[in-house]
Amino acid sequence: MDITTGTRASNAERDKVVRLLARHLEDGRIDLAEYDQRTAQVYATTTRDDLQLVLSDLPKLSKEPAGTSDSGARIPIWQKIEGSSWLGVSALVLLIWGAISLSVGEFTYPWPIWVIGPWGAVLVFRMLTGFESGRYSRHTS
Numbered sequence: 001m002d003i004t005t006g007t008r009a010s011n012a013e014r015d016k017v018v019r020l021l022a023r024h025l026e027d028g029r030i031d032l033a034e035y036d037q038r039t040a041q042v043y044a045t046t047t048r049d050d051l052q053l054v055l056s057d058l059p060k061l062s063k064e065p066a067g068t069s070d071s072g073a074r075i076p077i078w079q080k081i082e083g084s085s086w087l088g089v090s091a092l093v094l095l096i097w098g099a100i101s102l103s104v105g106e107f108t109y110p111w112p113i114w115v116i117g118p119w120g121a122v123l124v125f126r127m128l129t130g131f132e133s134g135r136y137s138r139h140t141s
Contacts, residue, residue: 006047006050008046008048013051014043014051017042021042021055023061026077038054042054075127079127083123090116090120093116094127095110096112097110
């Protein structure tokens with residue numbers, strides 16, 4: 001006798017729903033806080049019906065993201081977030097350095113290079129290698 005009301009969801013199905021939520025986040029239909037909340041809800045669900053409830057108020061998406069013919073060329077959302085964080089912090093430390101130099105009356109040691117340079121190099125390396133985007137995943141047999 002079957003006592004459950006729905007078919008159990010797999011991890012692959014949960015990951016698919018999270019990828020759809022990421023596309024809705026990129027399109028601006030949901031914000032980052034709602035994305036986090038819905039993602040937590042996805043991983044807490046047990047049935048396929050519950051997974052569909054997470055997406056019920058969002059429009060259906062096509063298989064291919066709009067405007068892209070090669071999904072490998074897209075920059076993942078987390079890299080966009082990290083890049084914008086780097087840009088904001090870079091501007092902030094340059095502003096602080098400029099204010100210090102202005103108050104002293106001469107250019108001081110350019111310490112912002114130790115914040116901007118290594119962090120930016122790591123971000124560029126990660127973007128160029130595609131290490132975290134899943135493009136170069138190893139298949140073990």
